[in-house]
Amino acid sequence: MFELKKNEDKYHFVLKASNGQVILSSQMYASKASATNGIESVKKNCADDARFERKTAKNGKFHFNITSTNGQIVGSSQMYASESGMNNGIESVKKNAPGAETKEV
Known part of the structure; x- marks a missing residue:
């Protein structure tokens, strides 16, 4: 599920398993x-x-970004x-995102 959140005057989302x-x-x-886009x-x-950029942080942990067709980062993972x-x-993103509903919280 995508959760769309408002933080003061800005919006962001998370994808949850x-x-x-x-x-x-x-x-x-x-x-x-x-944010909806x-x-x-x-x-x-x-x-x-x-579209997935696989990265290794300086501390040796791993994370990834997903990018749009223009190369802009749309989302980032945890470490x-x-x-x-x-x-x-x-x-998990590949499996869960396509059919995930969006809930505004």
């Missing part, structure tokens, strides 16, 4: 419409493995202790 764990978080958007971009782009954990997170 069925167990409630946050898989992906967005940047802050100036409008609700922009971000959600649609994740749904559209998550089927393409090339994972292992590369396999990161890959499982990517697979």
Whole structure:
């Protein structure tokens, strides 16, 4: 499920797995419409493995970004202790995002 949240005058979203764990978080958007477009971009782009940027942080942990067709980062993952954990997170986005409902909280 995508949760669309308002924080003061900005919006952002998170994608949660069925167990409630946050898989992906967005940047802050100036409008609700922009955040909603971000959600649609994740749904559209998550089927393409090339849209996932796999990264290793300086502390050795792993994380990923999902990008839109213009290369802009649409969402970022949490940090994972292992590369396999990161890959499982990517697979979870691919599986959960396309049909996920959006709930405003």
